[in-house]
Each structure stands twice: as C-alpha cells, then as structure tokens.
Amino acid sequence: MYMFGQIFEDVRHTSPLIHNITNYVTVNDCANMLLACGASPIMADELEDAVEITAICGGLVINIGTLGQRTIPAMYAAGERANQLGHPVVLDPVGAGASKLRTDTALGLMEQVDLSVIRGNISEIKTLALGSGTTKGVDADVSDKVTEDNLDRAVSFAKESAQRTGAVIAITGAIDIVADGDRAFCIRNGHPMMAAVTGTGCQLSALTAAFVTANPGRPLEAAAAAVCAMGLCGEIAHERLTDLDGNLSYRNYIIDAMYRLTPAALEKGACYEVR
Amino acid sequence: MYMFGQIFEDVRHTSPLIHNITNYVTVNDCANMLLACGASPIMADELEDAVEITAICGGLVINIGTLGQRTIPAMYAAGERANQLGHPVVLDPVGAGASKLRTDTALGLMEQVDLSVIRGNISEIKTLALGSGTTKGVDADVSDKVTEDNLDRAVSFAKESAQRTGAVIAITGAIDIVADGDRAFCIRNGHPMMAAVTGTGCQLSALTAAFVTANPGRPLEAAAAAVCAMGLCGEIAHERLTDLDGNLSYRNYIIDAMYRLTPAALEKGACYEVR
Amino acid sequence: MYMFGQIFEDVRHTSPLIHNITNYVTVNDCANMLLACGASPIMADELEDAVEITAICGGLVINIGTLGQRTIPAMYAAGERANQLGHPVVLDPVGAGASKLRTDTALGLMEQVDLSVIRGNISEIKTLALGSGTTKGVDADVSDKVTEDNLDRAVSFAKESAQRTGAVIAITGAIDIVADGDRAFCIRNGHPMMAAVTGTGCQLSALTAAFVTANPGRPLEAAAAAVCAMGLCGEIAHERLTDLDGNLSYRNYIIDAMYRLTPAALEKGACYEVR
Numbered sequence: 001m002y003m004f005g006q007i008f009e010d011v012r013h014t015s016p017l018i019h020n021i022t023n024y025v026t027v028n029d030c031a032n033m034l035l036a037c038g039a040s041p042i043m044a045d046e047l048e049d050a051v052e053i054t055a056i057c058g059g060l061v062i063n064i065g066t067l068g069q070r071t072i073p074a075m076y077a078a079g080e081r082a083n084q085l086g087h088p089v090v091l092d093p094v095g096a097g098a099s100k101l102r103t104d105t106a107l108g109l110m111e112q113v114d115l116s117v118i119r120g121n122i123s124e125i126k127t128l129a130l131g132s133g134t135t136k137g138v139d140a141d142v143s144d145k146v147t148e149d150n151l152d153r154a155v156s157f158a159k160e161s162a163q164r165t166g167a168v169i170a171i172t173g174a175i176d177i178v179a180d181g182d183r184a185f186c187i188r189n190g191h192p193m194m195a196a197v198t199g200t201g202c203q204l205s206a207l208t209a210a211f212v213t214a215n216p217g218r219p220l221e222a223a224a225a226a227v228c229a230m231g232l233c234g235e236i237a238h239e240r241l242t243d244l245d246g247n248l249s250y251r252n253y254i255i256d257a258m259y260r261l262t263p264a265a266l267e268k269g270a271c272y273e274v275r
Numbered sequence: 276m277y278m279f280g281q282i283f284e285d286v287r288h289t290s291p292l293i294h295n296i297t298n299y300v301t302v303n304d305c306a307n308m309l310l311a312c313g314a315s316p317i318m319a320d321e322l323e324d325a326v327e328i329t330a331i332c333g334g335l336v337i338n339i340g341t342l343g344q345r346t347i348p349a350m351y352a353a354g355e356r357a358n359q360l361g362h363p364v365v366l367d368p369v370g371a372g373a374s375k376l377r378t379d380t381a382l383g384l385m386e387q388v389d390l391s392v393i394r395g396n397i398s399e400i401k402t403l404a405l406g407s408g409t410t411k412g413v414d415a416d417v418s419d420k421v422t423e424d425n426l427d428r429a430v431s432f433a434k435e436s437a438q439r440t441g442a443v444i445a446i447t448g449a450i451d452i453v454a455d456g457d458r459a460f461c462i463r464n465g466h467p468m469m470a471a472v473t474g475t476g477c478q479l480s481a482l483t484a485a486f487v488t489a490n491p492g493r494p495l496e497a498a499a500a501a502v503c504a505m506g507l508c509g510e511i512a513h514e515r516l517t518d519l520d521g522n523l524s525y526r527n528y529i530i531d532a533m534y535r536l537t538p539a540a541l542e543k544g545a546c547y548e549v550r
Numbered sequence: 551m552y553m554f555g556q557i558f559e560d561v562r563h564t565s566p567l568i569h570n571i572t573n574y575v576t577v578n579d580c581a582n583m584l585l586a587c588g589a590s591p592i593m594a595d596e597l598e599d600a601v602e603i604t605a606i607c608g609g610l611v612i613n614i615g616t617l618g619q620r621t622i623p624a625m626y627a628a629g630e631r632a633n634q635l636g637h638p639v640v641l642d643p644v645g646a647g648a649s650k651l652r653t654d655t656a657l658g659l660m661e662q663v664d665l666s667v668i669r670g671n672i673s674e675i676k677t678l679a680l681g682s683g684t685t686k687g688v689d690a691d692v693s694d695k696v697t698e699d700n701l702d703r704a705v706s707f708a709k710e711s712a713q714r715t716g717a718v719i720a721i722t723g724a725i726d727i728v729a730d731g732d733r734a735f736c737i738r739n740g741h742p743m744m745a746a747v748t749g750t751g752c753q754l755s756a757l758t759a760a761f762v763t764a765n766p767g768r769p770l771e772a773a774a775a776a777v778c779a780m781g782l783c784g785e786i787a788h789e790r791l792t793d794l795d796g797n798l799s800y801r802n803y804i805i806d807a808m809y810r811l812t813p814a815a816l817e818k819g820a821c822y823e824v825r
Contacts, residue, residue, distance in 0.1 A: 024299040024574040025306055025318050031575055031748035032798050041748065043575050044649070046618040052649035068321035068345065070618065099319070099327035196534065198306035198316065240794055244515055246534025247311050248527045252798045259746065259796025299574040300581055300593050343596040343620065370592070374602035471809065473581035473591065519790055521809025522586050523802045 004225035005267030007215050012038035012263070016058040016213040019082075020206060021045045021075050023065030023094065026199025029251065030063075030206040036258035037229070039210035050074035054081045059213030061206050062113075064105050065094035072105055079113030088116035088212045088219065091167075092205035096120065097127030107131060110165060116212050116219045118161075119170035119205045122146055122154070129161050146175045155184045155275050168219045170208065170227055172201060178224040185224035187272040189231025191238045196247040197254065204230045207258075228270035233257035235269070279500035280542030282490050287313035287538070291333040291488040294357075295481060296320045296350050298340030298369065301474025304526065305338075308478040311533035312504070314485035325349035329356045334488030336481050337388075339380050340369035347380055354388030363391035363487045363494065366442075367480035371395065372402030382406060385440060391487050391494045393436075394445035394480045397421055397429070404436050421450045430459045430550050443494045445483065445502060447476060453499040460499035462547040464506025466513045471522040472529065479505045482533075503545035508532035510544070554775040555817030557765050562588035562813070566608040566763040569632075570756060571595045571625050573615030573644065576749025579801065580613075583753040586808035587779070589760035600624035604631045609763030611756050612663075614655050615644035622655055629663030638666035638762045638769065641717075642755035646670065647677030657681060660715060666762050666769045668711075669720035669755045672696055672704070679711050696725045705734045705825050718769045720758065720777060722751060728774040735774035737822040739781025741788045746797040747804065754780045757808075778820035783807035785819070 017040045020030055031041040044053035051074075054060055060082040062075045082089045091113075093106035106128055109115070118128065123144055142157045143150045154171065158179035162169045171177045176187040194200045204226065211226040212219045237253035245253075292315045295305055306316040319328035326349075329335055335357040337350045357364045366388075368381035381403055385393070393403065398419055417432045418425045429446065433454035437444045446452045451462040469475045479501065486501040487494045512528035520528075567590045570580055581591040594603035601624075604610055610632040612625045632639045641663075643656035656678055660668070668678065673694055692707045693700045704721065708729035712719045721727045726737040744750045754777065761776040762769045787803035795803075 023318070025302050025316075027575050028303060028578060028748065032801065035746045035748060036797050041575075042645070042648070043573070043616055044645075045616065046651065048619070049617065049649050049651045052651070053645075056648055066318050066320065067324065069323070070345070070620070095317070095319075095328075098317070098331055099324050101321065101324045101327070196310045198303065198310060244528070244531060244535065246531030248307050248530035248534075251307065252527065252802065253794070255798035256794060256796030259798075260794065298593070300577050300591075303578060341593055341595065342599065344598070345620070370594075370603075373592070373606055374594070374599050376596065376599045376602070471585045473578065473585060519803070519806060519810065521806030523582050523805035523809075526582065527802065 004270045005263035007225040008266045009263040011214040014214045018209045019054045019057040019060045022063035026202040029199045033203040036255050045071040047074045050078040051081045054078040059088045059209045061090040061209040063092040083114045090117045090209040093120045093124045096124040115167040117168045117223045146173045168223050176227045180220045184275045185272045189271050191234045194234045197251045232269040279545045280538035282500040283541050284538040286489040289489045293484050294329045294332040294335045297338035301477040304474045305481040311530050320346045322349045325353040326356045329353040334363045334484045336365040336484040338367040358389045365392045365484040368395045368399045371399045390442040392443040392498045421448045443498050451502045455495045459550045460547045464546050466509045469509045472526045507544040554820045555813035557775040558816045559813040561764040564764045568759050569604045569607040569610045572613035576752040579749045580756040586805050595621040597624045600628040601631045604628040609638045609759045611640040611759040613642040633664045640667045640759040643670045643674045646674045665717040667718045667773045696723045718773050726777045730770045734825045735822045739821050741784045744784045747801045782819040
C-alpha cells in the first residue's frame with residue numbers, strides 16, 4: 001500500500017508555496033490548480049526576481065512552454081538556487097523535440113539542475129533520452145504511444161531514463177508511468193477528453209511539485225499520487241458534464257474536483273499497479 | 276450553397292496544428308477554442324523558437340495585442356517562414372490605430388507577409404486602409420459601425436481593402452463582413468453580449484486560422500464559415516444563460532458550444548447573404 | 551450615507567477605458583472583471599506602446615506581479631503620462647517584500663508617480679511603509695492580519711500611510727480598510743473562500759481603477775465602493791456554489807455576480823462603518 005491519501009493530506013496540511021516559471025498560456029489554471037490542492041502559487045520569471053522568490057518557496061516547477069531568452073536564465077538560476085536550498089525541482093519539457101531552443105533548454109536544465117521529477121508525454125521524454133548528440137544514451141526505441149501491448153517496454157524505458165537522469169520520470173498519456181530506477185507505477189486514471197483541455201499537463205506538473213514538496217524523501221510516491229489525483233479529477237469532472245458542456249466547462253470541473261477531492265477519495269480512486 | 280458544414284468537417288477531420296503568436300490576455304481562451312473546434316494550438320513568440328514552430332504547423336495566426344520589441348521580430352520571421360511553406364497566415368491587428376507601434380506593426384506585416392485573412396473591427400481595418408501616409412489608399416470614409424443602412428458602403432470598403440491587400444478581409448461587429456475582391460459574405464450570426472467577453476475577437480482569429488488551414492484554396496468561404504460558427508456559438512451559449520450567469524459563464528459556454536457544434540448545425544444555423 | 555450605488559452607476563454610465571500594466575497570471579480575469587462592472591480594459595506593457603495607450607484611456611492600474619526589466623520602464627512612463635493627463639493611477643504592489651526587485655519597484659513608483667490608490671494586503675502595505683531605508687516612516691508595527699482586536703491600530707496605520715503617501719490606502723483581508731488621511735472605511739463584505747481563487751486581489755485593483763476613474767474627485771469613496779462590490783460579489787457567488795463546485799467555478803461566479811450586480815444591490819449589500 002502506498003498511502004496516497006496520506007501524501008495528499010500532507011499537501012493540504014503543509015500548504016507548500018510553489019514557485020512557477022511557466023508559460024503564459026496555462027499559468028492561470030496552474031495557479032488555481034495549486035490552490036485547489038491546498039498549495040499556494042507564486043510566479044516570477046525575471047532573473048533578478050526569480051532567484052529570491054525561489055528562496056521563499058518550498059518547491060519549484062520549470063515549464064518551458066513559451067520560453068524565451070529573457071526567461072531561460074531565470075530557469076537556470078532558480079533551479080540552481082532551489083538545489084542549494086534542497087528544494088525539489090520539477091521540469092515540464094513542453095515541446096521538447098519541436099524546436100532546437102526547447103530541446104536544448106530542457107537538456108541544459110537536466111545537465112545543470114538536479115531535478116526531482118521530469119514530467120512530459122512520451123515523445124518529449126524520448127527526445128530528452130536521445131539527447132542532442134548522435135549516440136542514444138538509453139533505449140529510446142519505444143513507441144510514441146503507451147498501450148497495454150508495449151507497456152513493459154515503456155516501463156523499461158522510463159526506469160532507464162530515471163537511472164540515467166537521477167530524476168523520477170513521469171510519462172503521461174492513456175496509461176501513465178511514474179518511475180524511478182527500480183519501480184514504476186502504471187496508472188490508469190484519467191479520461192481521454194482531458195486532451196481537449198489546454199494545459200492539463202502543465203497543471204499536473206504544478207500539482208506534482210506541490211505533492212513532492214509536501215512529502216520530502218519520497219518523490220516517486222508523491223509524483224505517482226499527483227498523477228493519480230489529476231486523473232481521478234478528470235474522471236469525476238467527466239461524470240459531471242451535461243449535454244451542453246464542452247471542454248471549457250470540463251477544465252473548470254477538473255479544478256473544482258481537485259478542490260473537493262478528499263485524501264480518502266484519492267486513496268480509494270487511485271488506479272495503479274507497480275511493475 | 277457554400278457548404279459551411281463541409282468546411283467545418285474538414286477542420287474536425289484534419290485537426291490542423293495552428294501556431295499562435297498572440298497576446299497574453301486571451302491566449303488561454305484561444306487555445307481552448309482551437310481545441311474545441313477540433314484543431315490543436317501551439318504558442319511560441321521568441322524569434323529563435325517561432326520560426327521552427329511555424330514549420331511544424333499548418334497555419335499561423337499573428338495577433339498584435341500586447342506586442343513588444345521582443346515578439347515583433349518573431350511575427351515577421353514566422354510570417355515569412357509560413358509564406359515560404361505555403362501556410363495560411365491570419366492577422367489580427369488588435370488596437371491598430373490606438374498607438375503608433377500597433378499601427379506600424381500591422382502595416383509592416385501587411386507589407387512583408389502574404390496574408391490569407393485580416394480580421395478586425397471596422398476601426399482597425401479602416402486604420403490599415405488609411406495606412407501611415409497621408410493619401411488614402413482606398414475609400415476609408417466609412418462609418419465606425421456597420422449597420423443595415425451603411426452596409427453597402429461597408430461591403431464596398433471591404434472588397435476594396437481585399438483587392439488592395441490580396442487578403443480576405445473579415446470585419447466583425449453587429450453585422451460581420453467577410454470579403455475578397457469580388458464577393459462579400461454579410462453575416463448576421465452572433466449576440467451583442469459577446470462584446471462583454473474579453474477576447475471573442477482573438478478567439479475568432481484563431482478559429483479562422485484553423486478553418487482556412489483545413490480548407491486550402493478557399494480562404495473566403497473558410498473564413499466566412501469560421502465567423503458564422505463563432506456567432507452561432509454566441510447564440511447557442513446565450514440561450515443557456517441563467518439569471519445568475521454573467522459574462523464569464525458566457526465565455527465558458529461559447530467555447531463549450533464550439534466543442535459541441537456539429538457540421539450539420541453550422542450548416543443550418545449559418546445566417547448570411549452574399550453581396 | 552456614501553451613495554455607493556451612485557458611484558457604481560457612474561461606472562456603468564461612463565464605461566471608463568482602463569489601461570492595465572499587469573501580470574500574465576490573472577490578466578484575463580482582470581479584463582473580464584472590468585467588462586463585468588461596465589468598464590473596458592486595454593493592456594499594453596511595452597514602453598513604446600504603453601505611453602500612447604495610457605493617453606487614450608481614462609485610468610491606469612499598475613500591478614507588479616510578474617514584473618520584469620522590460621515592463622518596469624513602461625510602468626514609470628505610463629504612470630507619469632497618466633499624471634500629466636490627470637488620470638487616476640492605482641498601484642497593486644503584488645509581492646512587495648518578497649523580493650528586492652518588487653519592493654524597489656513599488657517604492658520607486660510611489661516616489662515618482664502620483665498615486666490615487668494603493669491596494670494590497672497588510673504585509674505588502676507594511677513593506678511599503680517601512681521603505682527600503684532603515685528608519686520607519688510610519689508606525690508599521692501592526693499585525694500581519696487585521697482582526698476585530700487590532701482594527702483600531704490597523705486603521706491608524708492605514709491613515710498614516712495615506713497621509714504620508716498622498717494616496718488612498720486599501721488594505722484587503724478578512725476585514726478591509728480603505729483610508730485617506732482623515733477617514734477609514736472598515737468593510738466586512740467578502741468570503742474567506744476568495745483566497746482560494748488566484749487573482750481576486752488583482753481583479754479588485756482593476757475594479758478600483760474603474761470606480762475611481764468614473765468618479766473624479768472622490769477616490770476614497772470610489773475605492774471603498776469597489777472593495778464592497780468585490781466582497782459582495784464574493785458573497786453572492788458563494789451562495790451559488792453547489793456540492794460539486796470548487797474554486798474555479800467560484801472564480802467564474804464572482805465575475806458573473808459583478809456582471810449582474812445592480813447599483814441598488816450594492817447600496818443595500820455594502821457592509822461597512824467609517825472610523
């Protein structure tokens with residue numbers, strides 16, 4: 001038993017302050033998701049501001065969607081400051097593989113910052129595994145979609161990536177995999193309609209930072225609990241949809257569901273196996 | 276018959292990826308509106324990132340609300356790259372006429388980028404028609420509000436603007452006009468309360484990019500279909516409002532309505548005449 | 551009697567255009583809140599753009615959340631231009647005290663711009679009162695939370711801050727205090743759950759700018775009316791919550807409530823005393 005209820009309880013009780021260096025597309029949702037789970041958000045992306053803000057927070061999430069030359073130095077500096085202070089750092093490599101700037105920034109951050117969790121989709125995580133060089137660091141020859149058929153291979157890939165990077169790897173999709181070098185949680189919470197809402201991945205990364213920050217020393221279980229919680233809220237919110245509701249009401253209901261979620265409901269609704 | 280249903284069907288079937296260089300006020304709504312119509316959004320506004328991102332997309336929308344010296348070069352470069360690749364480009368000249376930086380940027384983009392559609396309100400489109408010089412390029416002596424009384428004159432103005440720029444001109448207001456050099460769709464979908472929601476214009480520009488991208492070779496009809504679809508969703512969403520709902524629920528319901536809209540419903544609900 | 555109904559009526563009738571230099575986290579909500587109260591928003595944060603945009607507006611709000619070296623010069627320049635034109639300027643010193651950049655920027659703006667209203671929480675306002683120097687300008691030895699027990703002391707602190715700065719001081723929390731040098735409105739509208747919605751403070755600052763702009767010559771009463779209106783909408787929206795609704799639906803309902811609020815309802819629902 002992995003007591004996801006207790007992990008969530010710790011978020012609610014400690015109310016960690018999370019520094020978000022993130023994109024301007026989904027930032028409002030990330031802030032409200034953090035508040036919904038019981039944490040508090042603060043955003044600062046200017047070099048001069050970000051380092052000090054990181055210092056007053058408990059955890060940091062770096063999300064490279066809409067990154068730019070102005071904010072990249074703040075990402076490195078805040079990451080390094082968080083490391084000095086022993087704060088967990090979550091990286092969301094949005095769009096890694098889609099442009100050189102994104103790929104290089106994600107790889108650079110992985111090199112210079114000690115990351116607690118890297119959360120992305122399978123294609124982003126594969127990009128990071130391949131690196132910018134010509135030799136594959138790990139077996140990244142895995143499909144672009146995690147299914148029941150290729151799950152074992154994807155789990156091996158996730159574990160190898162975790163070993164290589166030292167970070168917990170959270171690959172989210174139809175089946176989510178959250179792995180360190182030894183163990184992988186295969187999670188079957190969630191609903192396909194979540195893909196029709198912009199930023200559910202960004203929200204999950206912020207949520208993961210809150211869970212990991214509130215549960216020092218067990219980033220694997222905390223990240224897995226966050227992934228289950230997000231998916232469970234996607235399920236609860238989907239049940240609430242009427243015939244008139246679409247993706248924007250769904251967005252609202254997912255965050256609402258997190259606000260209402262109890263530790264006991266997470267414990268009961270979490271759907272995973274460990275491989 | 277202009278088969279707006281088929282045009283919409285093509286958006287849903289091809290799911291075009293749309294690059295948005297846009298303002299940070301309404302960007303989240305634009306992303307969710309694109310997802311609601313069946314397209315996919317990506318945002319990138321840093322020069323180094325934007326050109327590569329444009330290349331992996333099918334279409335581009337440039338929205339100059341909250342423009343800045345950092346993002347303007349990305350607008351030009353992404354526009355030119357999109358032109359090289361034959362991708363449609365939609366310009367939303369938010370606030371053209373309100374400041375020199377906005378007017379000059381819109382005019383500069385019109386000069387250096389081959390635009391498929393320019394979508395704005397009558398005052399923005401008039402500003403662009405007058406240009407920055409002292410001689411009027413076209414007859415911009417049209418009222419600041421399109422009404423039944425001045426519709427013929429406004430239609431002529433739209434057609435002339437289209438001829439001069441080579442772009443489809445979409446002027447939105449109480450009556451919408453979507454014109455190329457020869458034909459103009461006069462559209463009477465929509466609801467006045469849409470003006471109480473920030474960003475319905477921005478959302479429409481993003482939507483237009485999706486429709487035009489999914490329907491190569493017929494930007495006029497595709498843009499007109501997008502304008503009808505947006506207005507129709509404004510109508511559907513308005514019917515859903517309760518006595519407690521205000522402009523924010525209305526925003527949510529409009530995007531919800533697009534998520535639920537069927538091609539058949541668009542075909543049936545589109546309200547326009549061609550002049 | 552302070553005719554808050556009439557003050558609100560003036561917002562609805564004059565529909566002031568408000569220039570927002572603000573953070574990208576809550577900007578969309580600020581825009582929709584301004585529309586909800588009957589005002590109009592425009593956002594511009596690039597130096598070259600902001601000064602011209604301020605000139606076409608009636609009022610300006612400067613919010614230093616997510617400030618940066620690019621936008622700080624725009625804050626100063628727009629503030630000074632607004633002063634030249636006699637437009638009211640509202641400062642929201644988000645996070646003053648949390649970093650040197652934020653504190654220094656807030657203090658610098660207070661020095662160089664004639665502010666109509668400064669709205670923040672008690673800790674931000676205390677930071678500003680202490681200044682960056684070593685000597686306390688005013689008695690800032692007030693608790694970090696305004697309660698019935700320390701209300702008199704907090705009122706004195708607010709009045710002294712107002713005297714020293716020449717601005718109306720709005721300290722918001724469980725009990726809100728809006729004071730000039732002579733009088734203080736102690737306001738008991740609102741609901742604790744508003745703290746679970748990101749940006750209710752930012753929205754209130756934008757709203758305050760609209761109220762003050764529409765009511766020249768009485769910034770104290772206008773700011774107090776805005777604070778009552780926001781709190782009242784928080785109460786109305788809270789009554790609407792179902793067992794499934796959480797903080798995101800609450801956000802929506804608060805803005806909806808402002809859209810529906812009548813001057814008569816504000817007059818009746820405002821809950822304050824003057825000390």
